[in-house]
Amino acid sequence: MKVKDIINKANDDLIIGLSYLMDKSKSYLYLNSHEELTSDIEEKILSIEEDLNNGIPLQYALGYWEFLNISLIVDKRALIPRFETEIIVDYIIKSDFKKDKILDIGAGSGAISLSLSKNLPQSQVLGVDISDEALSLCNENKNNLNLTNVNFIKSDLFDNISDKFDIIVSNPPYINEKDYLALDKKLYHEPKLALYGGKDGLYFYKKIIDQANDYLNDQGHLIFEIGYDQKDPINELLVKSDFKNIINLKDFNGFDRFIIAQKG
Numbered sequence: 001m002k003v004k005d006i007i008n009k010a011n012d013d014l015i016i017g018l019s020y021l022m023d024k025s026k027s028y029l030y031l032n033s034h035e036e037l038t039s040d041i042e043e044k045i046l047s048i049e050e051d052l053n054n055g056i057p058l059q060y061a062l063g064y065w066e067f068l069n070i071s072l073i074v075d076k077r078a079l080i081p082r083f084e085t086e087i088i089v090d091y092i093i094k095s096d097f098k099k100d101k102i103l104d105i106g107a108g109s110g111a112i113s114l115s116l117s118k119n120l121p122q123s124q125v126l127g128v129d130i131s132d133e134a135l136s137l138c139n140e141n142k143n144n145l146n147l148t149n150v151n152f153i154k155s156d157l158f159d160n161i162s163d164k165f166d167i168i169v170s171n172p173p174y175i176n177e178k179d180y181l182a183l184d185k186k187l188y189h190e191p192k193l194a195l196y197g198g199k200d201g202l203y204f205y206k207k208i209i210d211q212a213n214d215y216l217n218d219q220g221h222l223i224f225e226i227g228y229d230q231k232d233p234i235n236e237l238l239v240k241s242d243f244k245n246i247i248n249l250k251d252f253n254g255f256d257r258f259i260i261a262q263k264g
């Protein structure tokens, strides 16, 4: 089988899958479409094709995915790390905020915690999740990446936290009941625990904002990824809890997707 036999199937996910397997760019594949696939890659890409035909997301079919500058094992134990989330991680890395101690609530695959710890070697990062499956994936990823400035513990939000932090970051579940019921079928392969944010989608923001002041150092920052239509209610909650210097950021499609606020 040749590269062009995959290209001719005109399935974007399959072509991205092949570029991952061959560790080559998409343009390389197009320019070298007569290249013969090794038997190993042929076997893998055919198995990925079967998974895709069964509705399994490409990232789970591949078993790993790039996030910022790290490669993560991804599987159904946790949410597939999204490209948009890289925006907020990059923002934190480049900010002049104090960031000696960082807490990531709802660590999932460990994408945020691990990319922060990799790029901020002076910081100490703690990732928490309520899901044992997600935590096992976080620890596998941590070991693979040989990172020592990050730890993961089980905690229902702040329940098992006694420390204070310079930054609390969270990409919590934020899909409301109505949207959850109407989700693209492919998304049901990801854990409901990672997606569903209560009837109005704001359950986790309310809980975190309510308690965050007790776990932030003075002048510390609370940083959220949010749903595209959640900016106003979350800004209001932050103001009510005395947060200041609130910044709203958009993703590359122009949707409101991130909020940064400072302890008042």
Ligand SMILES: C[S@@+](CC[C@H](N)C(=O)[O-])C[C@H]1O[C@@H](n2cnc3c(N)ncnc32)[C@H](O)[C@@H]1O
Residues within 6 Å of the ligand: 078, 079, 080, 081, 082, 085, 105, 106, 107, 108, 109, 110, 111, 112, 128, 129, 130, 131, 134, 155, 156, 157, 171, 172, 173, 174, 193, 194, 195
């Ligand atoms: C949207 S996912 C984010 C995963 C990862 N941080 C990312 O950005 O790819 C939300 C995560 O919150 C976790 N979670 C749900 N309820 C929680 C709770 N009460 N306490 C801590 N984590 C929780 C889920 O298990 C899931 O891993």
